[in-house]
Amino acid sequence: MAVDGNLASLSESLWTAATGTYMLAVVAYTGEYAFGRNGRIARTSPVSRAEVSSAQVSRVEAGVRQSALVGGGTLTDPTTPTGQPHYGAGSVEPAGDAGRRWGRAAVGLTVLAALFHLASVTIRGVAVDRVPWGNMYEFTLVVGLMATVAWLATLVRMPQLRYLGLFVMMPVLLVMFLAGTLYTKASKLVPALQSYWLAIHVSSVAVAEGILLTSAAITSMYLVRARFERHAEAGTTPARFAGLGSRLPAAASLDKAAYRTVAFAFPIYTAGVIFGAIWAEAAWGRYWGWDPKETWAFIAWVVYATYLHARATAGWKGNRAAYINLLGFGAMTFNFFVVNIVISGLHSYAGLT
Amino acid sequence: MDALRVPRPVRRLWRRLVSMRTALVLLFLLALASVPGSLLPQRPLNPPKVQAYLASHGAWGRFLDRIGAFDVFGSVWFSAVYLLLFASLIGCLIPRITVYARAVRAKPLKAPRNLDRLAEHATLGTGLDPDEAALRISRALRPRWRTAVRTEPSGAVAVSAEKGYSREAGNLLFHVSLLAALVLIAGGRLLSYEGSIVTTEGSGFCNRPISYDSFHAGRWVRSGSLADFCVDRLESFTASYREDGSPAQFKAVVDYSEDLAGQSRRDVIEVNHPLRLKGDRVYLLNHGFSPTVTITRPGRTPVTDTEAFLPQDAVLTSEGAFKLPGRDGTGDDDLGLSAIFAPTAVITGGVVTSVAPTVEDPVLAVLAYTGELNPGGQPQSVYSLDARQIATGKLKQVGAKNLALGQSMRLPDGTLIRFDGYKQWVNLQVSHDPTQTALLLAAILMVAGLLGSLAIRRRRLWVRVQPTAGSARSVVSVGGLARSDGGNFGTEFAALVAQLETVLGAAAPVPPAAGSSPEPSVAQDRIGAGRD
Numbered sequence: 001m002a003v004d005g006n007l008a009s010l011s012e013s014l015w016t017a018a019t020g021t022y023m024l025a026v027v028a029y030t031g032e033y034a035f036g037r038n039g040r041i042a043r044t045s046p047v048s049r050a051e052v053s054s055a056q057v058s059r060v061e062a063g064v065r066q067s068a069l070v071g072g073g074t075l076t077d078p079t080t081p082t083g084q085p086h087y088g089a090g091s092v093e094p095a096g097d098a099g100r101r102w103g104r105a106a107v108g109l110t111v112l113a114a115l116f117h118l119a120s121v122t123i124r125g126v127a128v129d130r131v132p133w134g135n136m137y138e139f140t141l142v143v144g145l146m147a148t149v150a151w152l153a154t155l156v157r158m159p160q161l162r163y164l165g166l167f168v169m170m171p172v173l174l175v176m177f178l179a180g181t182l183y184t185k186a187s188k189l190v191p192a193l194q195s196y197w198l199a200i201h202v203s204s205v206a207v208a209e210g211i212l213l214t215s216a217a218i219t220s221m222y223l224v225r226a227r228f229e230r231h232a233e234a235g236t237t238p239a240r241f242a243g244l245g246s247r248l249p250a251a252a253s254l255d256k257a258a259y260r261t262v263a264f265a266f267p268i269y270t271a272g273v274i275f276g277a278i279w280a281e282a283a284w285g286r287y288w289g290w291d292p293k294e295t296w297a298f299i300a301w302v303v304y305a306t307y308l309h310a311r312a313t314a315g316w317k318g319n320r321a322a323y324i325n326l327l328g329f330g331a332m333t334f335n336f337f338v339v340n341i342v343i344s345g346l347h348s349y350a351g352l353t
Numbered sequence: 354m355d356a357l358r359v360p361r362p363v364r365r366l367w368r369r370l371v372s373m374r375t376a377l378v379l380l381f382l383l384a385l386a387s388v389p390g391s392l393l394p395q396r397p398l399n400p401p402k403v404q405a406y407l408a409s410h411g412a413w414g415r416f417l418d419r420i421g422a423f424d425v426f427g428s429v430w431f432s433a434v435y436l437l438l439f440a441s442l443i444g445c446l447i448p449r450i451t452v453y454a455r456a457v458r459a460k461p462l463k464a465p466r467n468l469d470r471l472a473e474h475a476t477l478g479t480g481l482d483p484d485e486a487a488l489r490i491s492r493a494l495r496p497r498w499r500t501a502v503r504t505e506p507s508g509a510v511a512v513s514a515e516k517g518y519s520r521e522a523g524n525l526l527f528h529v530s531l532l533a534a535l536v537l538i539a540g541g542r543l544l545s546y547e548g549s550i551v552t553t554e555g556s557g558f559c560n561r562p563i564s565y566d567s568f569h570a571g572r573w574v575r576s577g578s579l580a581d582f583c584v585d586r587l588e589s590f591t592a593s594y595r596e597d598g599s600p601a602q603f604k605a606v607v608d609y610s611e612d613l614a615g616q617s618r619r620d621v622i623e624v625n626h627p628l629r630l631k632g633d634r635v636y637l638l639n640h641g642f643s644p645t646v647t648i649t650r651p652g653r654t655p656v657t658d659t660e661a662f663l664p665q666d667a668v669l670t671s672e673g674a675f676k677l678p679g680r681d682g683t684g685d686d687d688l689g690l691s692a693i694f695a696p697t698a699v700i701t702g703g704v705v706t707s708v709a710p711t712v713e714d715p716v717l718a719v720l721a722y723t724g725e726l727n728p729g730g731q732p733q734s735v736y737s738l739d740a741r742q743i744a745t746g747k748l749k750q751v752g753a754k755n756l757a758l759g760q761s762m763r764l765p766d767g768t769l770i771r772f773d774g775y776k777q778w779v780n781l782q783v784s785h786d787p788t789q790t791a792l793l794l795a796a797i798l799m800v801a802g803l804l805g806s807l808a809i810r811r812r813r814l815w816v817r818v819q820p821t822a823g824s825a826r827s828v829v830s831v832g833g834l835a836r837s838d839g840g841n842f843g844t845e846f847a848a849l850v851a852q853l854e855t856v857l858g859a860a861a862p863v864p865p866a867a868g869s870s871p872e873p874s875v876a877q878d879r880i881g882a883g884r885d
């Protein structure tokens with residue numbers, strides 16, 4: 001069966017539609033972030049309420065004891081060192097909150113964009129009659145889609161995080177543009193890629209990378225917020241960047257969210273690398289050959305293992321662990337861009353000429 | 354390790370080696386040490402590239418070579434990190450396994466004195482007496498929790514419950530499987546071999562080190578002990594292409610026999626589908642053309658020769674050579690043909706190139722030389738004539754012509770060279786690694802262990818039932834602790850308390866402790882310092 005040109009160009013139009021819609025979503029998220037009373041919901045959400053750093057426990061203990069019998073609703077949040085007033089979960093939202101409308105629009109646009117995105121990927125697959133992740137362009141599209149799906153899934157469980165959409169959708173938008181620059185004409189696969197392991201190996205790696213991308217975004221927020229909290233504790237005014245921290249959830253929540261995303265993605269990534277080794281055994285006669293792609297997959301895996309260790313090691317929690325997380329993401333990104341485009345070994349699937 | 358006899362500094366060193374922090378640093382070093390392996394050319398992967406790097410980088414290149422930077426994964430320092438990590442892993446696993454074995458058998462911990470100091474706590478009332486309540490509670494928890502019921506001196510009955518033991522089991526399984534995987538990988542390197550051979554249609558080979566064009570074997574492979582199989586014959590090779598010239602499928606049909614006495618069987622080898630024999634696999638790695646020429650030198654028997662040519666591009670413009678030694682002893686009577694084969698040729702300005710990988714219009718472009726092909730009998734490439742011999746004039750060009758199929762050319766000395774046709778060759782690789790299956794199993798166990806370790810949550814729950822003189826017969830205080838990250842323990846705890854409430858039967862609410870206002874019976878706060 002030959003490549004279906006009409007479907008292929010439909011898929012490309014859908015890419016354009018998805019990218020445009022993501023852009024609108026980013027605008028709307030920015031609107032919510034700018035005009036909304038963000039932080040409000042997050043500060044009183046169960047997620048951030050559940051964490052109090054141990055240093056703060058004693059300080060607020062008295063208050064906790066008392067409120068223990070009253071329920072958490074009207075509790076002053078001990079994680080807001082600035083002591084800004086905010087609304088409890090039970091209180092009424094002020095009418096006409098513009099941020100809220102922006103936020104709802106943003107989520108609607110994200111869903112729409114994700115649908116375009118999904119359609120673009122699916123139709124591409126139909127057009128070429130194979131899994132739609134046979135070259136860098138296609139793979140990038142799939143990773144972006146995974147990140148969006150991960151974000152929407154997060155919203156279902158924790159709608160109060162909506163105001164952070166800007167920080168997740170911005171990277172996704174970048175990924176979409178990147179896919180554009182990596183564009184490859186729809187084509188069939190060379191024999192080396194004709195294997196069902198392509199479906200298994202690449203999809204697991206794409207899922208893991210989409211989730212790890214989210215983790216890296218959360219970790220960056222953590223670093224900003226942690227800095228903000230250090231300033232707040234010391235009573236100094238945070239410098240430019242850390243100033244953003246006032247609107248982010250508590251550092252402890254972010255740290256935990258970053259950990260959970262890695263903990264979720266790591267076994268998938270591990271399995272993905274193992275699937276790759278199984279495929280390499282079938283295709284090249286050895287399961288591991290220290291090809292640059294394999295080497296960097298190994299490096300990223302070891303760095304994420306280091307991250308998991310760091311979170312269980314005294315003196316390495318918090319900031320250091322966060323930097324290790326970012327380092328792991330860096331290694332993974334390096335593997336995708338630099339190794340594919342500049343170094344390139346046996347895994348020459350980039351499709352770029 | 355016998356603590357009495359081992360000197361203290363050694364013990365201290367060992368303790369440091371097996372600490373979590375050292376593992377962390379070693380893991381990091383392992384990642385760091387791998388980096389040059391991908392950025393610098395590596396000898397095991399691509400020796401010519403290493404030569405080129407050395408040639409263009411002078412002293413810096415020689416320095417890198419001396420420290421093993423061109424074989425990172427075989428270098429002393431990489432092995433050192435690897436072995437230290439290995440030791441650290443063993444040293445940290447043994448005590449953890451013993452501790453865990455003990456923990457699995459131990460009863461859940463006694464309830465702490467003050468349950469409402471815990472991150473999650475609640476208070477209920479019940480009409481049951483303490484023993485009955487404790488019994489019901491532990492029965493309700495038992496399917497998923499390990500419980501212990503203790504009567505305290507005060508007369509209260511306390512239930513301790515714990516779950517998520519298998520988290521540590523998962524973690525240990527992961528690390529033990531990892532250890533096994535490392536051992537198997539190292540064993541594989543010693544026990545595996547790999548041979549590569551170019552085979553032309555119609556011919557075959559047997560699994561002997563000398564058969565191969567290149568053969569690499571681990572230290573523990575005895576060359577006499579290779580499996581007795583032969584690829585008797587490459588029956589045919591087919592490459593099919595799409596309209597745009599991209600390859601669609603490569604297929605090699607081979608006859609093989611698994612042992613010397615066995616009968617020949619036929620199978621197809623494709624990319625991604627090796628031929629799997631008992632302990633060996635045969636892979637199709639590459640393919641190309643082997644043109645055939647017949648050379649008739651005056652006064653000598655005609656010689657028909659088929660030589661594999663090396664593809665130079667995606668449309669299989671291929672280069673190669675025919676070498677015909679002359680009469681012994683003369684040294685200047687050899688005949689050499691340096692040739693280009695194009696399966697679908699276009700000739701522009703006398704230069705032949707191919708425009709398609711399929712055979713439509715094959716042309717063999719021949720440059721003929723006479724003189725001395727190989728002074729001193731050094732091993733040399735079979736794909737080209739020695740450029741130095743040509744440059745020094747020891748090989749002199751005596752003719753050049755583009756031959757279509759069946760055409761011939763005549764050299765000044767009367768030699769006739771005819772382009773008879775072509776065959777195809779494939780590069781087959783034979784691989785043997787007896788550790789593979791076990792390694793796959795270890796890898797699967799690693800993932801299983803990881804899933805257990807990262808998904809299972811460790812929880813502790815204590816319930817203290819105290820007799821009371823109030824309207825309810827007992828006051829039940831519940832406290833919970835999350836021992837591992839993951840999940841929202843607050844929600845989990847609330848659900849548990851609700852479950853206990855049903856088990857204990859609806860009972861009168863308990864008035865709160867003195868000093869606070871009356872509030873619902875399940876008074877819980879969600880603020881906690883727990884590791885939820």
Ligand code: HEM
Pocket residue numbers: 302304305308309311312371372373374376380438441442443445446523524527528531802803806807
């Ligand atoms: C080859 C080196 C190693 C690798 C790749 C590795 C990998 C991992 C990974 C991925 C985890 C997180 C998943 C889990 O909790 O099971 C982990 C956890 C853990 N590792 Fe390792 N490990 C290595 C060596 C070690 C060594 C040498 C030690 C001993 C000091 C160690 C002790 C631990 C402990 C205690 C945990 C549990 C941490 C927690 O409670 O979350 N590991 N390891």
